[in-house]
Amino acid sequence: MPGVGAGGRERVLSGMQPSADSLHLGNYIGALTNWTRTQEKYDAYFFIPDMHGITVAHDPAVLRERTRRTAAQYIAGGIDVERSTLFVQSHVPEHAQLSWIMTCLTGMGEASRMTQFKDKTQKSGSDAAGVGLFAYPMLMAADILLYQPHGVPVGDDQKQHVELARNLAQRFNHRFGETFRVPEPFIPENGARIYDLQNPTAKMSKSAESPNGLVNLLDTDRQIAKKIRSAVTDDGTEIRFDREHKPGVSNLLSIYSAISGRSIEQLVAEFEGRMYGHLKVELADAVVAALGPVRDRALELLDDPAELDALLACGAAKARQTAHPVVTAAYEKIGFLPPAQV
Numbered sequence: 001m002p003g004v005g006a007g008g009r010e011r012v013l014s015g016m017q018p019s020a021d022s023l024h025l026g027n028y029i030g031a032l033t034n035w036t037r038t039q040e041k042y043d044a045y046f047f048i049p050d051m052h053g054i055t056v057a058h059d060p061a062v063l064r065e066r067t068r069r070t071a072a073q074y075i076a077g078g079i080d081v082e083r084s085t086l087f088v089q090s091h092v093p094e095h096a097q098l099s100w101i102m103t104c105l106t107g108m109g110e111a112s113r114m115t116q117f118k119d120k121t122q123k124s125g126s127d128a129a130g131v132g133l134f135a136y137p138m139l140m141a142a143d144i145l146l147y148q149p150h151g152v153p154v155g156d157d158q159k160q161h162v163e164l165a166r167n168l169a170q171r172f173n174h175r176f177g178e179t180f181r182v183p184e185p186f187i188p189e190n191g192a193r194i195y196d197l198q199n200p201t202a203k204m205s206k207s208a209e210s211p212n213g214l215v216n217l218l219d220t221d222r223q224i225a226k227k228i229r230s231a232v233t234d235d236g237t238e239i240r241f242d243r244e245h246k247p248g249v250s251n252l253l254s255i256y257s258a259i260s261g262r263s264i265e266q267l268v269a270e271f272e273g274r275m276y277g278h279l280k281v282e283l284a285d286a287v288v289a290a291l292g293p294v295r296d297r298a299l300e301l302l303d304d305p306a307e308l309d310a311l312l313a314c315g316a317a318k319a320r321q322t323a324h325p326v327v328t329a330a331y332e333k334i335g336f337l338p339p340a341q342v
Contacts, residue, residue: 010150012038012186013045015089015143017052018066019206022216023073026194026204028291029258034153036078038186044084045147045319046074051089051096051139055132068305069298071312073217076297081311089143091316094323098142099135101330102168106138110167115160141165144183146323151186159185176333180326194255197231200247218295221288228252228284239271239279249276256283259290 014035016027023032038044050067067088079086089095114137144152144165152162162185169180194204198213208214215227233248241264243250256279257264271279301308332338 009041009043011043011045011147012151012153013047013144013147013149014038014153015047015049016070017049018063018070019053020216021066021069022218023070023077024204024206024217025215025255025287025291028077028217028294029194029255031153032074032077032079033258035074035084036080038153039080039084042150045149045322046079046084046086047089047092047143047319048074048087049089049140049143052136055130055136068308069218069302072298072301072308073294075301075311076294077217081315085315085318085322086312087315087319088312091312092146092319092323094146094320094327095139095142097327098146098323098330099139101172101334102138102141102145103135105168105171106164110164111135111137114164137161137164138168141168145169145180146326147319148181148322148326149183150181151184153186172330172333179329179333194258195247195251197227197251200232200251215287215291217291218298219291220295221292224288224291225284228287229280231280233276233280237275239274239276240268249279252279252283256286259283259286 014031016023016031035044035046048067048070050063053063053066071086071088074086075081111134116137140161141164144162145168152165154162162183166182169182173179173182196202196204196208196210196213197215198208198210202208204214206214212227212230215224219227231248231252233252234246236246239249239253240246241250241253253264253267256262256267260267262270
């Protein structure tokens, strides 16, 4: 049955671009911790979408290094390569093969409505962008549909891309016959959005205006603690959750809740009558305790790139076992002549 893995478990797929030297606290809380829980219940596929990394100007050596660093942080953050399938996108050529079919099925108006292309070309204009940047949602649709997943764990800002994948799956199935499973977006209810420590109305992002607003997984303990203790707070002294009127404190409470597993209500009660400084100090300690082992394990993996590459090669081989039959079926349905056996 499509989308069902070993043991009858439903399949899910997700990934994060290797666009920085380190993942950040928002990635850890919003994605990695959810992924580690996901692999307990599902047949999980996690990948590093390096092909998306060439849609903008890049340094080849940096992309290669960041791909390894991202993979190391996936594993250090809890992805079990024995339980989940972890691979690099460019190691599985079926992604590019299916992407062309998805591109041919997508209307120009449909592609033009994708908000991320508009966001990324706002400053430089669309004329300065490559065709790959415009077309990458179709590659993303191929990424998803190759593995016939039941669900795709994504942040709410990526939901539009899952909707496109759903539309293209339905369109292909209608025109050429039932082939692709129509996937569902899995959007975590808690911890899905962590905000910048210096601008708590903006999502924590690799493109942060100030490096002090971004806690990286590979930061030292001292750097992590300093950034949290320097976080912007709000007028007054009361520690309560109010996203509109107290965005700084609310962000710190959200991070603390996600890291500690305690509810925001419990934390508010615990800090009643105390000052912002108390919250920052205790939160800094909690984040250092959570991220320190992840950083240390990631650096250990990066010290042996050959072993890391071997793990990724095994993951790619496993991914191809799933992806290749899907591309073969799509090629047959769309009318491509199969190669003769020599």
